[in-house]
Amino acid sequence: MSDAYLQRARHIVTEDAFARLLGVKLLHLAENEVKVELPYREDLGQTRVHGGAISALVDIAATACFWAHPALNDKSRGATVGFTVNFLSLAVATDLTAVAAVRRRGGTLCTGDVSIRTPDGNEVATAIVTYKLNP
Numbered sequence: 001m002s003d004a005y006l007q008r009a010r011h012i013v014t015e016d017a018f019a020r021l022l023g024v025k026l027l028h029l030a031e032n033e034v035k036v037e038l039p040y041r042e043d044l045g046q047t048r049v050h051g052g053a054i055s056a057l058v059d060i061a062a063t064a065c066f067w068a069h070p071a072l073n074d075k076s077r078g079a080t081v082g083f084t085v086n087f088l089s090l091a092v093a094t095d096l097t098a099v100a101a102v103r104r105r106g107g108t109l110c111t112g113d114v115s116i117r118t119p120d121g122n123e124v125a126t127a128i129v130t131y132k133l134n135p
Helices: 004-014 017-022 051-067
Strands: 025-030 033-038 077-087 096-105 109-117 123-134
Touching: 004 017, 004 025, 004 033, 004 051, 017 051, 033 051, 051 077, 051 096, 051 109, 051 123, 096 123
Parallel strands: none
Antiparallel strands: 025 033, 033 096, 077 123, 096 109, 109 123
16 A cells, blocks of 8 residues: 555554554555454443444544545544444444445535444444545
8 A cells, every 4th residue: 555645544543542442453445435343342342332332433434434535645634523323233242344435525524424234244333424624
């Protein structure tokens, strides 16, 4: 991955202290899309993954996705404006995968979609994320 913008997006998942604390792993990264994994640990929720951990996974995946764009540089700044998560089913003692994709890039606001799934493909949550990004 020689593109600097992809390196910045990669950093959000692999080097950010909170993402590392959660144990998030990068599985796929391309312009405007990312796939990350949250390996299950009991401290993320006994017998089920806590909604807060799932929400954090949404935010990490979406943030990396929004930063995966060549118009951004080291002077760019961004922050999550808000997101809506719909929990569809329990994630019972399982790893989770988040797939995030940009839906639209505006002047400074971006929107994206995130799907959270178990290894067998069961969708446990879906989210719409709004992010402010000053290129």
